[in-house]
Amino acid sequence: MGEIGIRFYPSNWLYNAGVIGFLKVLERCGENAEALLNNDGSMIIRHFPELSQIFDNWDELTLEKLSSAKKKVSYKNKKGGTQKYYYANQTEKSISERIQKLINKDCKDKKTMMKGNISFMCSFCGGKISNIKISKLSTLSQGFSNVLLTAEKTFPNSYWNNRADVFICPKCEFILLCHHIPLIRVTKEREIFINAPSFKIMWYLNKFAEKVLSKSKQYELRKILALSLMEFAQKVSMTLGAWSMMNIDMIVKQGTKIDYFSLPYELSCILLQKEIANLISETNEPFILENILKGNFSYLLNLLHRIMRYSVTGSNALDDEYLSVLKNRDSFSLKRLSKILPELYVKINSAVNKEVTI
Ligand SMILES: [Zn+2]
Structure with a gap:
């Protein structure tokens, strides 16, 4: 087990998907993934599983994710023949080397630069890349043979800059090879x-x-x-x-x-409020969420008004344009709904007004 701790901070989406993908690999290795996630948004890994375990689980997830009925995508025992794979031209060895760079403490970003060497900033984690020869630097279009070549062609609009001066530090290389997992x-x-x-x-x-x-x-x-x-x-x-x-x-x-x-x-803001989310779920009516998503909050009051009228006059719920779109139109469900709607409307209204006053 490596003892080095690495803290990850959110960056661009490709890197973020890579970190979440790597977390899924760790979870499959038997780690408690959720315990690694901090409330400040970062993630810290202090103990890495063995390299072979990381590779095997990454490969299993890749097989599940990228295989089709016609083609199985696995890098296990591959020494070549992966030109048409998502991460083209990678082998078990090349992927294992990238894992090694991530989990090996020798590859931790050094804060001090060696004299005479130039320092670069990783375009993904922002870490300093130093003590490395320029010819060995991985860039978006060279060195790192595939995900980045794929990225250059496939994700042309995913970076602020997709030139060859986008550098990748050693510990981000394998992270980027995990971005396909959470898609x-x-x-x-x-x-x-x-x-x-x-x-x-x-x-x-x-x-x-x-x-x-x-x-x-x-x-x-x-x-x-x-x-x-x-x-x-x-x-x-x-x-x-x-x-x-x-x-x-x-x-x-x-x-x-x-x-x-x-x-x-x-x-x-509205949907992330627990009480509002609970009330919307309790209505068990998809049409209510659809109207909220349209910003049509007054629909809730109009619907309430129609239910009240229906309960008083006993008119046919199916004939009413408001009630006919509901999933549950029996009197018990309508009564239940009429109790939820006023509270839901008030809570949404106060959430919206609160945001306006800020
Ligand atoms: Zn990096």
């Missing part, structure tokens, strides 16, 4: 990753998004994100600051294109 497949072409300025938030939101998608692949992106935020509010005891809420976005990878999707700040 969640929505359709045959489309994969998503929820990015945030905190590994803890990313860990849970992506886990919840995966759960949401396991129930239905038909959800729109905004609904996947909304339901993940609600689940987070309900299950994770962590208060999110305005900065975090403003910077949660969904990375949508479709073929060679990368898009970003986010919810308006006001909506994120």
Whole structure:
């Protein structure tokens, strides 16, 4: 077991996905992944599993993630023949070397520069790369043969600068080889990753998004994100600051294109409030969330008004344009809903007004 501790801070999405992917590898190695996540958004690893264990579990996850019915993607015992793999031209040896650089304390960033050597900054973790010959530096377009070449072609808009002067320090090389692991497949072409300025938030939101998608692949992106935020509010005891809420976005990878999707700040604030998330879930009516996502909060009051009228006049709920879209229209469900709606409306209203006054 290595004894060196490495602290990771959130950076650009590709690196963040790599760290979350590596965390999944550690979890599969039997580590308590959630215990490594800090409330300040960082992650610290003090003990690494053995190299071979990391490789085997990474390879298993890669096999599950990248294989298709026609092609099995495994690097185990591969000495070549991986030209067409996602991480092309990698071998068990080359990947193991990158793991070694991550877990070996000798590769820890040195704060002092050797005389005569030039120091570079890693474009991913911001760490200083020193004591290294320029010819040995890994850059986006050379040295690090694949994920970065892939990145250059596949993610042209993922960096502020994708020139060859984007350097990768030794400990980030394997991290970047893990970025494919947490991507969640929505359709045959489309994969998503929820990015945030905190590994803890990313860990849970992506886990919840995966759960949401396991129930239905038909959800729109905004609904996947909304339901993940609600689940987070309900299950994770962590208060999110305005900065975090403003910077949660969904990375949508479709073929060679990368898009970003986010919810308006006001909506994120609403959905991340535990009481509001609980009340929306309790309604058990998808149409209510849809209207909230449209910012149509007055719908809640109109709906309440219609339910009251229905209960007084006994008119047919199916005939009413408001009530007919509900999933549960029996009088017991409507009565239950009429109790939730006023509280939900008041809480949303006060959350929205609070944000406005700030
Ligand atoms: Zn780095």
